[in-house]
Amino acid sequence: MDSSSPSPRNPSTSAPSADPGPPTxxxxxxxxxxxxxxxxxxxxxxxxxxxxxxxxxxxxxxxxxxxxxxxxxxxxxxxxxxxxxxxxxxxxxxxxxxxxxxxxxxxxxxYPHDPDLPALPAAADPERMRGIVAELGVRTEEPPRVRLRAYRPRRRAVFQVDVPGTTVFAKVVRPAAARGLHARHRAAVEAGCPVPDALGWTGDGMVLLAALPGRTLRARLTGAEPVDLDLDGVLGVLDALPAGLATTRRETWGQQAPHYAAVIAAAVPDLGPRARAVAAEVDHGTVPEGPDVPVHGDFYESQLVVDGGRVTGLLDIDTAGTGERLDDAACLLGHLDVLTYRHPARAGVISGLGTALQRRFEQWLDPPALRRRVAAVVLSLATGPHRVQEPDWRASTHHRVALAERWLAEMNGFSPARHDSLHPGRRS
Structure with a gap:
């Protein structure tokens, strides 16, 4: 395991500098x-x-x-x-x-004693999870296999719970959110939206969800097989979001851009002016750029479950609310664009899907507004390398800010050259 202990410094070779003051x-x-x-x-x-x-x-x-x-x-x-x-x-x-x-x-x-996620110790304990799933009618003599799939301290965690013959997922959230999340899933299922069915919830913040058939679109895109996705299915899953989920007005990605620019500036100060310039360009203030509709709020390739070329499910509706369709469309396009850089061997497959989706979205969304919104999404993703502490995260942050700038620079039509310049050696 890596150690980040301080390295010794040689005073005779260190350049004098002003006192930086106490650390933030x-x-x-x-x-x-x-x-x-x-x-x-x-x-x-x-x-x-x-x-x-x-x-x-x-x-x-x-x-x-x-x-x-x-x-x-x-x-x-x-x-x-x-x-x-x-x-x-x-x-x-x-x-x-x-x-x-x-x-x-x-x-x-x-871990697992997170102060804001009191259900986390139970979710991480196979023996305790055996009792919890038994209350759903899933009984097993052996403790289930419990695997932590995601953990954001103080925010949420997701566990895969495998028992003979079935799999359920345990999502751990803050206690005040559990009942509402369970109700959201039930309402969406009843409305015909292909989200995981909610199986139950606990007062300390655990929501149990049924598994869906298929794999995430990200797993398909970054795997070895070709991807032949039904684009109408992608649009259809957005149309299936029920009006009952639209109870809270979400800030658009453009309205959130100044926050993300400030986060980038704190992590990489020399990028601050460029990040703030992008934010100023994409922030539309209180002026709407599209009609209000139910939105997912974090719609990208890991949220889509596909089986073959068919969309079979939609994950993580915690963020759903009222917003603009521009946001969900831009979120997917921005994530796909960043994904090409992270998986260069599959860049052609990923960008091919991104291009096809962009053309489809631009048939019913204003193209300049969509591009501005994609730039805002990519700016938000520029905070990711530091957040998850990727190796060489500073270079990745610079790359993503440059990518956001390019979305703004080319407002007059899709240009594959934009992608080629960011992925040396790649061919459209």
């Missing part, structure tokens, strides 16, 4: 100083940290930062384990260990 909470949770925080949590319970790394960062300027870590720890009996930690600044929740560098107080916890 972002620097404290992700920089060299985080080593002391991580070590402090485990030393208090008899563990020695052998290595650690930041795995997730969620920074909200002026509101606080949440970070996730993985650490390898040696215990007093000689056992070595891999551990997950969470940490946050800002307004600290109850139940966390509080540490301070003398200026900033930090809250930390060990």
């Amino acid at each position: 909470d972002l620097e404290l949770l992700t920089g060299d100083g985080a080593a002391e925080l991580v070590a402090g949590v485990f030393s208090a319970v008899g563990g020695e940290v052998l290595g650690w790394r930041v795995r997730h960062v969620d920074h909200r300027p002026a509101a606080g930062t949440t970070a996730g870590y993985r650490a390898r720890v040696r215990w007093g009996d000689g056992a070595v384990t891999d551990e997950v930690l969470g940490a946050c600044s800002g307004r600290l929740p109850a139940g966390v260990a509080r540490l301070s560098d003398g200026r900033t107080e930090i809250g930390m916890w060990r």
Whole structure:
């Protein structure tokens, strides 16, 4: 496991610089100083940290930062384990260990004891999950196989729970959201929208969902087989979103752009002016660019389940609400464009689908408005490399800001050259 402990510096070769002042909470949770925080949590319970790394960062300027870590720890009996930690600044929740560098107080916890996700320990425990799924009528003599599929500290987690003959998914959210999420799924299923059926929920924040046939579109696009997707099915799943989900007005990607520009500027200060320039170009203020409709809110290739070329399901309707169809269309196009860079061997397949979808969307959405909205989505995705601490995340952040700029620069029609210039050696 990687270690991010501070490297020694040679005073005789270091250039003099002005006092940078105390670290920000972002620097404290992700920089060299985080080593002391991580070590402090485990030393208090008899563990020695052998290595650690930041795995997730969620920074909200002026509101606080949440970070996730993985650490390898040696215990007093000689056992070595891999551990997950969470940490946050800002307004600290109850139940966390509080540490301070003398200026900033930090809250930390060990997985699965997330202070905002009290259902997490039960979801992570196969024996407890056996009892929970048994209440649904799924009984098994052996504990189910439980696999963590996603975890965003303080936000949500998803577990795949395999029992003989069936699979269910346990989504862990904040307790106040569980009942409403369960009701959303039930309402969408009753309206004919192909979302996972909700099987039950718990007061501490767990929602159980049925599995859907097929694989995610991302898995298909990044695999080895060809992809022949029914484009009408993609449009149809958006049309199937019921009006009952449109209870909350979502900010558009354009309206959110100044926030994402601020996050980028905090992580990569030299990109701040460019990110803010993109945000200024795409932010349409309170002037709508499209009629209000039910929207998914985070519509991209990992949310679509496909079986062969047919769309069989739609995931994660937590974010659904009232918005503009431009947003869902742009979200899918922006994600596909970024995905070509992450999977160059499949870039032709991915960009081919993106081109076909863009042409279809532009038949019934205003093309310049769609392109501006895609630029806003790509700007939001420029926060991703730092958030998940990708290797060489600074270069990836620069690339995504440049990609957003190119969507704005070419407002007069699709140009494959834009993609070629960002993916050297690729051919349309």
